[in-house]
Amino acid sequence: MLDLYAGAAQPARWVQSMDRLCSLTGAQSAVVQAFRFEGGQAQVLWSAQDSRTRAVTSVQSPELNTGDNPRLEQRRVLRGLDRVASDELLFDPDDEARPRLQQRLAMLGLGRFIGTLQDVGRGVYLGLALHRPVHDSSDFSVEHINRLADLAPHIGQAFLLTDQLQATMERDERLRGLMDSLCFGIVLCGEDGRVQWVNRQATALLAPGAALCLQGEHLYGRSAQDTLALLAALSAARRAGPQRVGYLRLGEGAQALHLAIRPGDDPGALMLVLSSAAVALELPAGALENLFGLTPTEARLLGAIATGSTVEEYAQLRGVSVGTARVQLKQIQAKTGQHRQSDLVRLVLSSAAAHLSVPRPS
CATH class of the missing domain: 3.30.450.40 (GAF domain)
Known part of the structure; x- marks a missing residue:
């Protein structure tokens, strides 16, 4: 039996x-x-x-x-x-x-x-x-x-x-596959930093030498001080309960990692969301076309602006005049109803296009 x-x-x-x-x-x-x-x-x-x-x-x-x-x-x-x-x-x-x-x-x-x-x-x-x-x-x-x-x-x-x-x-x-398609890292760990699961993006962000890395089954900062800061943040998030989200920055400059920490329903698990400014954001032009009713040319310009390029830099990269690029920008503003570039960036970064990674050709 x-x-x-x-x-x-x-x-x-x-x-x-x-x-x-x-x-x-x-x-x-x-x-x-x-x-x-x-x-x-x-x-x-x-x-x-x-x-x-x-x-x-x-x-x-x-x-x-x-x-x-x-x-x-x-x-x-x-x-x-x-x-x-x-x-x-x-x-x-x-x-x-x-x-x-x-x-x-x-x-x-x-x-x-x-x-x-x-x-x-x-x-x-x-x-x-x-x-x-x-x-x-x-x-x-x-x-x-x-x-x-x-x-x-x-x-x-x-x-x-x-x-x-x-x-x-x-x-x-299936859920693991979906989590691997996110643009940011997801880590499930205990209050002691012992890792239970990571998605593919987190694995890349936790590489040796990073501001936060995975050694064996545990998370470690680049220094003992960073490790203690992480453990303190995990402990504080656990005590605060699931209604609060804790935040922590590890490292400096372009190599810094930003962490959001939220306790799960399981008392032994916390969820860490990891992001890094050093990882270039990919915004598929096709996604921007569908979401905002843009032409392919307009979508490429909007994607460039949302990821930090100026109109002048985009025009030079694409081999078009700055005047042409500005005309395209006005068309984007008319279609989206956002007339400041900062509002366009906010619109794109809050859209679904900014949260799923683009599958790589095999």
Whole structure:
């Protein structure tokens, strides 16, 4: 039973559980499958097999693991819902699909069958199938049938745990990818500076020699004094609670790092937002076109102004006259309703264009 529930976090334990079930029942094969119906046919969403079945079926008859199995047709399989069923229950006496299936299974060394089926919610069913060796014509015993009936609810619960954990892991992976697309660094750490997670931008900002760096699992300033200042800021932010945000600058000049520190809901975690003036802000021209209704030329000029260029510098870089660039600027001001360059900068830096990094060509 321990292997069964441990399978949620360790998929290999499902194989061990199925191997043990084969040993306890004299089965040659044990397979559990989650599926839903589409057009009366089962679409397999997830499965686990004993080690022998995993090796043999995937090579010799993979379609049996993907729903191409007459037992899994809706009109047959639902006859076994919430009970231990055999082929005698699932197939009509004159159903020609049964001998054809048995012939295919015999080629894999599989004989007599019993199984269970349960509805695990959201239109998903979970089936468990046991097969004896093809040369063993004896039925499964009453003890084996009762064991399977007792085990079925636990298999259902173990699958739901597996499904929930897998969904959580997939969601977390998607969130990590999204966090990596931010223009600023994100760090989750404890009050002692021990890092729990960083996004890609934070990894770059915390490089060796930076005003703040990651050594092993902990954050350190460039000097002992900076490290103490960081730890004091983390402690103060923890005491202040989630309604307050702390701020800290480490380093000087262009190499300075700016930190915003906010406690999380978990008492053991704080979120650090890191930025550096030394990292050039990338403003995709396409984003500015879409957000502010600009032409490509206007978007390039606005991006240059928002990242610190003057109209004169932009004109020289693009090889146009200053007068032409000023005409373009007036068009931008008319479209955005912002008539001072400082207001244009504020508008751009508060927009969505300033917060997502541009994917690099691979």
